[in-house]
Amino acid sequence: MIAHWPLPVDAALHGPALDRQLILNLSIFASLFLLANVVLLTAVVLRRSAPPLAHRRWRYELLPLLLLAALFFTLAFRSTRLWAASRYSGAEPAAMQVEVTGMQFAWYFRYPGQDAAFGTTSPRLIEPGAGNPVGIDPADNSGKDDFVRSMLVIPAGKEIDLRLRALDVIHGFAAPSLRIKQNAIPGETFHVHFTATVPGDYPVLCTQVCGLGHYRMQAIVRVLPPDQFHQWLIAQQQAQTTRVQP
Numbered sequence: 001m002i003a004h005w006p007l008p009v010d011a012a013l014h015g016p017a018l019d020r021q022l023i024l025n026l027s028i029f030a031s032l033f034l035l036a037n038v039v040l041l042t043a044v045v046l047r048r049s050a051p052p053l054a055h056r057r058w059r060y061e062l063l064p065l066l067l068l069a070a071l072f073f074t075l076a077f078r079s080t081r082l083w084a085a086s087r088y089s090g091a092e093p094a095a096m097q098v099e100v101t102g103m104q105f106a107w108y109f110r111y112p113g114q115d116a117a118f119g120t121t122s123p124r125l126i127e128p129g130a131g132n133p134v135g136i137d138p139a140d141n142s143g144k145d146d147f148v149r150s151m152l153v154i155p156a157g158k159e160i161d162l163r164l165r166a167l168d169v170i171h172g173f174a175a176p177s178l179r180i181k182q183n184a185i186p187g188e189t190f191h192v193h194f195t196a197t198v199p200g201d202y203p204v205l206c207t208q209v210c211g212l213g214h215y216r217m218q219a220i221v222r223v224l225p226p227d228q229f230h231q232w233l234i235a236q237q238q239a240q241t242t243r244v245q246p
């Protein structure tokens with residue numbers, strides 16, 4: 001992990017662009033911080049106490065202010081294009097759907113099964129002890145082949161469309177190695193899409209302090225090569241169960 005310092009390993013297609021933007025932001029503001037201190041020290045050493053003349057105000061006050069404002073707008077515009085406009089713009093229709101549900105204090109991942117349609121859920125039907133942690137309605141045929149797992153297993157190289165839900169309080173779904181972070185809010189469903197590139201096991205965390213067990217609200221996202229994922233998927237579909245398995 002130290003080889004990738006200061007960032008975690010990057011296993012997402014959109015990751016390198018985000019990392020470049022982050023390093024750019026940090027470099028610019030570290031340089032400005034240094035420059036501000038040099039200017040401050042120079043002023044102290046020179047002991048120039050008289051305020052600048054009115055006709056110089058443009059050069060010493062307004063011009064730096066305008067340049068800083070332009071810098072902020074440029075960086076904000078670039079970030080918006082990289083993050084908001086690309087992660088939330090809507091996935092391709094062929095993207096693989098996985099529903100992520102956060103509850104105190106676990107993450108559950110539901111796959112729609114062979115029919116590619118999620119069954120309806122109801123809070124009244126939630127019974128983790130009985131193998132139905134997200135409340136799948138047994139009366140709905142679309143939900144009969146849905147299966148729920150406590151590990152997010154996805155193929156490399158395929159776009160994944162996550163739909164994020166929370167059952168009790170606000171949780172923060174964060175997969176640092178996939179450069180994905182989005183709050184899950186009760187009563188709302190948020191979509192966020194990404195493509196994983198490097199097979200491996202990566203941590204999933206909760207980034208909202210959601211209660212006493214917040215520290216242990218962790219999971220694993222396992223990125224598999226496409227053929228291995230296909231085998232895994234067939235095995236899960238054959239099991240035809242909604243019980244949570246590790």
Ligand SMILES: [Cu+2]
Nearest residue numbers: 171206210217
């Ligand atoms: Cu949480």
